[in-house]
Amino acid sequence: MVSFEVNSADVQFDGDETTPLLWVLRDHLNITGTKYGCGVGQCGACTVHVDGQALRSCLIPVSTLAEKSVTTIEGLAASDDKLHPVQTAWLEHDVPQCGYCQAGQIMATAELLQRIPNPTDAEIDSNMTNLCRCGTYPRIRKAIHRAAELQAKGGRDEN
C-alpha cells in the first residue's frame, strides 16, 4: 500500500508497486488529463509535479511516492474560475491544436516559471523538451512569454 496525495486529496494505491504513476492516475484514479505518449520519458505528455518538481510520470514507479504530493493538470488552477497564469496565457494565444500534449506542456512551463520567472528564448529552448506533434511551438513560445508577464503581474497561484 502506497499513500500519497494527488491534487490535495489523499490517495492509497494497493496494487503492483512497479506501476508507473501515469497508469495509476489514469487507470486506477480515473484522473485522465495526464497523457500517455511514449512511456520512456521522451515526449513529456505525462508531465506532472511531484513536490513541486516537473517529472515524467511514466517513469515514476508508484512505490517511490510515499508521502509525496502530486499535482496534475486538473489540480493546477486555484479553482475553476481562477486559472493558473500559464493556462490563461495558453488560452490567450489559443495554443492547442489536437491538444493532447498540452497538459504536459503547461505543467512543464508552470515549473519552468518557478525556476526562471522570465525566461529568454534560449532558456525556453534549453528547458522545454516536451514534444508537440501538431507543431504548436510558435504559440507555445509566445504563451510562455505571456505567462511570465501574467505571473509577474501577480497572477501567481497558490499551488
Place this chain on the structure above:
Amino acid sequence: MKTSASDVAFAISRRHFLVAGVTVTGAFVLGVPVAEAAIGEASGDRQLGFFIEIAADGHVVIGTNQPEIGQGIRTALPMLVAEELDVEWDKVSIRLMPLGLVKTAEGYDWKYGGQGVGGSTGLTDNWDYMREVGATARQQLIRAAAERWGLAADKCSTEPGYVVCPSVGERIAYADLVADAAALGVPEETPPLKAIAEHRIVGKLRNTIDARDIVTGKAKYGIDTVQPNMRFAVIARSPWLNGRPTSFDDTAARKIAGVLDVFEIDGPAPGEPYDILASGIAVVASSTWAAIKGREALKIEWDKGPNANDSSEQFWKENAEMLKGQGQIVLDDGDFDSAMSTADKIVEHRYEVPFVNHAPLEPQNCYAFVEKNRCHIIAPTQIPSGASRSAAWATGLERDQIRVDFTRIGGGFGRRLSNDYVAEAALISKKTGWPIKLQWTREDDVKNDFYRPAGLHEMRAGVNADGEIVAWTQRLASASKYFRRPNMPDEDLWSAELYPDDPPRRIVPNFRLEYFHNAIGIPRGSWRAPAHTANAFVVQSFIDEVAHETGQDPLQFRIDLYGEERELEYNNHGRPTFNPGRLSRLVQFVAERIGYGKALPRGRGIGLATHFTFGGYAAHAIEVAVSDKGELSIERIVAAIDCGYAVHPNAVDAQLQGGTVDGISTALGLQITVKDGQIQQSNFHDYPLARIAAFPARFETHILPYNDKPTGVGEIGLPSAAPALTNAIFAATGKRIRELPLKQQRLRA
C-alpha cells in the same frame, strides 16, 4: 486522402440532410425522437433538427459531426451554423455527434451528412451544408414568430438571438420560439445565405471552442474512455513484416497479477489487403500496466514469413536498378524526346525520400464491446464509417447493429484514416465477451504503421537558350501507397505517388512521368498531404538546381515559370483548376518579407519554395546559418498561405504553423528503415520529432486572401517547408541536400 471516396463524397437530398427533415420511411422527425440516445445525441423539444438546440436562457448548442484531429473543424463548422442562424458566438457551445448511418434499400446512407476528415476536405465538404443548416433554422424561427404576430415572414428579420419585426416594434427570443419552429415543416427552398461581407463570426479571429477543456485537462480523447466493467488489452504483434506466431507460452504472462486472458490474433495473409496490420498475441488484463507486463512475459515463436530478408539497403538498390530500365509511362505530353535532344542544357538529379511514421501523440486505442446482437465502438478515428465497417468485419454483425462514437483525437496526420485498431479491439471483445479498451504503446505505433511511402526520384529537365524549361520528366521508383489495397490493379499503383496535373504540367509543354513499383513488404498509407510531401521536396529542390545551373536567380526563375494568374485544368484531388499565378504571388510575398536578396554574412542563406496542395497554395522562405563545423540553425521562417476565403483564420494560421513545423521536423530527423524484415525504430529516441529549440522565435505566418471560396488547410502548409529549408542550406553552404532526412549528413565539405 480518404479510405473510400463514397464515405465522404456524398449527395443526399436537401430535405434529408438539412435538418433531417424526412427519414427514409417518410416520417417527419424534426423533433428527433431517438429510440436509444447515443453519447452526445441530444433529445427533447428544444432542438431544431439534428444540429441545433436552443436552451431557455438563449444558450445555443451546436452539434458537430466531424472528427476533430486538431485542425479546428469543431470550431469552424459551428461558426458557419452560428453565422447563418444569427446568434452571438459567446452563447454557443458544442456537442459531439456520433456516427449517423441509416439503412436504406440501396445500402447505408448518412444520417447527419457525410462524416470523415481527410484530404483537407472537412471544411469544403461542409461549407454549404452547415451554412444551410443555420439559415434554415433561422428561417423556421422567423416563420414561427411571424405566425405569432400574424404577419408575413418577409416582414420579420433577426438580430442575434431574436426575431424582430420593425413594423410591430417587438422582438421574440429564439428560445421562446424553438418549440413552435421545430413543429414547422422544412421549406423546400434553400434560404438565401449571407454574403461574405455580411459575416461577423465567420472570417474573424475566434479561439478554439473547447480550448478551456484542453488546458484544464477535462477534454476527453479516445485513450480516456472509461466504461463499466472495462478490461484493458495490448497485442504483441509480429516483429517481422508479414510474420506470424507459430506457438506461444503464456505461463509466465498469466501469473502476472491482473492478466485475465491471452490468445492469438490472426492477421492478413501476405499480399492480401489489411484488415489489421499484423498477426500477434493479445493480452487482456485488469489494467493497462498489467497488460503491458503480461505481454513482456510472453514467449512467442515466430514464423518470420516471406519478407524476412527485406531491408532498406536492398530497397534503395532495387530502386536505382529499376531506374536503369523502362518504367510505366503514365503521362507523356508533347514530344519529350525531341525537346530534350534540342535543348540548350540538360539538368539531371536524383532525390531520396524515406519512409516515415505518422506518430500521432495519442497512440492508437479503441474501446469495443461486442455483444450477441450489437457492438459499441468508441474510437479516435478520422473515418468513423470506416470504424463501423472494420467492426462489422471483425464481428460479423450488421452495420446498423454497431454504434460508433468518436472522441477528440490526439493527432491524425492520416494515420486514423485506417481503422485497423478498431478491428483489433472488436476481435478481442468478441473473443472474450468483455468490454475492452485496446491500447497501443508508442513502440507498437512506430513499428506498426501505414508508413509514408519512400521513393527514389530521377528528375531531368531540358532548358532552352532563353533559360526556359522546355522538357521535364520525373521518373519515380517507389513503394506505392496503393499496395495491398482491395481491387487495386497493378497498373494504377503509380496514381498514389504521382499527381499528373501537378505543376509544372501545362506550363512545360513536353512533360513525361514514369513509374516503377517496389513491392517491399512495408505497409503504406496516407501521411499528411500524401505524395505532395515527397514531390514538393523533389520539384522545388530541382527547380532551384535548374535555376542555379542555368545562372538564374531562384526567385525570379519561379516567378517566370509560374507567371501571371490564369486557371489551368487540374483533375487530381483539389480540382477543378490550378492557378500558377497564385504561387508567384506567394513566393514573391515571402521573399520580400524575409528580405531575400539582402547581403548575408558567411554561412547564412535564404531558401524559397512554393507548392499547390489539394486546392490551396503555400510558400515558405527560410533563413539558415550553417557553422564551419556544419551545425545547422534555422534563423527565420516566413510562411504564407492562400486558401481562398479563410473561414476560421485562427485555425488557418495554426495549420500553417503546424504544417511548417511538421515539414521541417520530418526533413530534419525522421525516417523509418528496415533490416532483416523488421522496422528498426521504436520510440522517440530513434524517431526524434523536433523539439521547440529547432524553431526560431522569428517565425511568421501570413494569410493572403484571394476570393470568396474556401479551400481546406490541414495539409497545404506542409509540402513547401522542407525544400525551402534545403534550398536555404544550399544558399548558405553550396551543399545540395538530395536525401532526407538531414540528420547525419555533412552540411560542410
